[in-house]
Every structure is written in structure tokens, then in C-alpha cells.
Amino acid sequence: MQTKPFRIGTRGSPLALAQAAETRARLMAAHDLPEEMFEIVVLSTTGDRVTDRPLSEIGGKGLFTLELEEQLSSGELDFAVHSSKDMPTVLPNGLHISAYLPREDIRDALIGRTAPSLTALPDGATVGTASLRRQALVRRIRPDIQVTIFRGSVGTRLRKLDEGHVDATLLAFAGLKRLAREEVVTELLDPEHFPPAPAQGAICIESRIGDRRVDTLLEAVNHRPTYDAVSCERAFLMALDGSCRTPIAGYALCDGDHLRFSGLILTPDGQKEYSVEVDGTRTEAEALGRRAGETVRTAAGPGFFETWS
Numbered sequence: 001m002q003t004k005p006f007r008i009g010t011r012g013s014p015l016a017l018a019q020a021a022e023t024r025a026r027l028m029a030a031h032d033l034p035e036e037m038f039e040i041v042v043l044s045t046t047g048d049r050v051t052d053r054p055l056s057e058i059g060g061k062g063l064f065t066l067e068l069e070e071q072l073s074s075g076e077l078d079f080a081v082h083s084s085k086d087m088p089t090v091l092p093n094g095l096h097i098s099a100y101l102p103r104e105d106i107r108d109a110l111i112g113r114t115a116p117s118l119t120a121l122p123d124g125a126t127v128g129t130a131s132l133r134r135q136a137l138v139r140r141i142r143p144d145i146q147v148t149i150f151r152g153s154v155g156t157r158l159r160k161l162d163e164g165h166v167d168a169t170l171l172a173f174a175g176l177k178r179l180a181r182e183e184v185v186t187e188l189l190d191p192e193h194f195p196p197a198p199a200q201g202a203i204c205i206e207s208r209i210g211d212r213r214v215d216t217l218l219e220a221v222n223h224r225p226t227y228d229a230v231s232c233e234r235a236f237l238m239a240l241d242g243s244c245r246t247p248i249a250g251y252a253l254c255d256g257d258h259l260r261f262s263g264l265i266l267t268p269d270g271q272k273e274y275s276v277e278v279d280g281t282r283t284e285a286e287a288l289g290r291r292a293g294e295t296v297r298t299a300a301g302p303g304f305f306e307t308w309s
């Protein structure tokens with residue numbers, strides 16, 4: 001192996017930095033390499049800079065990835081570490097997701113200030129979130145709840161909650177665990193009733209297609225069950241054309257060679273929905289996700305995706 005350090009690209013949020021550090025630690029352990037062999041390069045992305053509007057409004061794909069991908073393509077970086085959930089379904093030419101680390105918990109967590117659970121929140125309570133999926137899933141269970149746009153890093157959102165801006169907020173349990181903040185959680189939401197976003201809880205590594213040196217390095221940390229589950233979930237998103245304005249949820253679970261996927265699309269008010277379940281072998285993960293996406297898209301019909309945009 002070469003002696004020049006690998007350049008790892010990441011965003012600068014505390015969660016992104018924790019994920020880059022976890023990636024480096026796993027690579028050091030897998031290859032018995034010293035820390036000096038990995039240089040963590042921090043870049044700011046559009047998604048980091050615009051924090052006062054919902055992401056669905058800023059539009060465009062790759063708000064959290066574009067700047068990193070430019071530097072990957074130009075050879076400035078060797079690979080980039082991302083939250084898979086923030087990855088666009090279609091990547092720039094020449095780049096691919098080459099590895100997934102073992103997935104964290106996939107569930108959403110409620111952090112309640114005035115009550116500990118979604119069902120116990122007071123009548124007309126406010127919940128802070130910028131996610132259309134979380135908004136729709138909250139309204140599906142509690143149509144009386146008002147949703148306030150909440151953006152910024154995990155720490156910023158928890159501070160806004162503390163300051164009393166809202167009664168509760170929702171965050172990925174995975175991110176809270178990675179930041180060692182899981183003690184704030186008052187309720188973990190069951191995926192059967194409150195399904196996570198496709199790819200939630202999984203760290204992925206993006207690199208140049210055909211970079212043998214990087215492929216060899218990353219192979220040792222790639223977790224196949226996560227790779228298959230998230231590939232299935234991303235295929236579901238892609239088949240739905242991943243419009244940022246459609247609340248989409250879904251998760252795949254691997255059990256030995258078997259994979260089961262549950263998907264859901266709903267209107268932002270949570271009052272209308274289409275769900276799908278498929279299962280098969282892990283080797284057909286992508287095909288299963290694609291089929292599930294096509295199934296709900298056909299069931300919903302073209303009108304469904306236009307009713308609110």
C-alpha cells in the first residue's frame with residue numbers, strides 16, 4: 001500500500017465529522033494502519049449553508065454532496081463519507097457508492113418536551129421537523145398536530161426544542177447515538193407505524209469507479225447486509241423518481257439470504273397513502289426495491305404526485 005495518506009472528504013457538521021472518524025477508525029483497524037494514513041478534509045455544502053428553508057423548497061438534488069463530489073471527480077479527494085439518506089438517487093458520472101458501514105438503528109426518535117410520546121402530546125401541539133415524511137407520518141397519527149420547520153444540525157434542533165419553540169422534535173436515532181446524545185430520546189417509533197426514510201442510519205462511502213487502490217482499501221469495511229438493504233431502499237426511491245416533495249418511507253430487513261422490504265408513500269397531510277411489501281433473496285435486492293416502487297407508483301396513479309406541488 002502507498003505511503004501518501006488517503007484524503008477523506010466530509011461535511012463539517014458534528015454528525016458528519018463523527019461519521020468520518022468512525023470510517024477512519026474502521027479502516028485503521030481493518031488494515032492495521034496508523035491514523036496519519038488518513039487525512040480528513042472538511043468541506044461546506046449548500047445544504048449546510050442554507051438553514052432557514054426546508055430542503056424541499058431549495059430543490060435540486062445533492063445539496064449535501066455536490067461540493068464533495070466535485071473534489072472526488074477532480075482527484076482532490078480519494079473518497080467521501082456520507083449519510084446514505086442524504087445521497088441523491090443518481091450519482092455524477094464516474095462515481096459510485098463503493099461501501100456501506102454496518103447500519104445503525106433505523107428508527108426515528110421523538111424528543112418530547114411537554115410529553116414523552118406522539119400520542120401523549122397535548123391537543124394542537126407543535127412538532128419541529130423539516131422532513132415531509134415525518135410531517136406526513138405525524139399528521140397521519142395526530143392530524144391536530146402543527147408542524148414547524150426545523151433545520152440545522154442535530155445540536156441546533158435540540159437547542160431550539162429546549163428553548164421552547166415546539167413541544168417535540170423528531171430525529172434519526174442513529175444520528176443521536178453517533179453523537180452520544182441518545183439520552184434525550186423520549187420515544188422510539190416503531191418502523192411498522194412510523195417507517196424511516198430509505199437509507200436512514202447507514203453511512204456510505206463514495207469513490208471513483210475503477211479506483212483499484214481505494215476499492216481494495218474499502219472492501220474490508222463494506223458490510224454486505226447493509227449494502228443489500230440500502231441498495232433495495234434506494235432502488236425504491238429511484239423508481240418513484242425521488243421527488244423531494246413526496247413523502248416517501250421504506251426499509252428493508254435482511255435475514256440470512258432473505259430480504260423483506262416495506263414501502264410507503266403518502267400525501268403531506270398524511271390522509272392518503274399507498275403501501276407495498278415485497279420479499280425475496282438478497283441477491284435481487286435492487287430488483288425488489290424497483291418493483292416495489294413501480295407497484296406503489298402505479299397504484300397511486302400520476303395524479304397522486306401532483307396534488308400538492
Ligand SMILES: NCc1[nH]cc(CCC(=O)O)c1CC(=O)O
Nearest residue numbers: 083085171172174175200201202
Ligand atoms: N438530513 C439530515 C440527516 N441526515 C442523516 C441524518 C441522521 C443519520 C442517518 O440517518 O444516518 C440526519 C438527521 C436526522 O434525520 O435526524
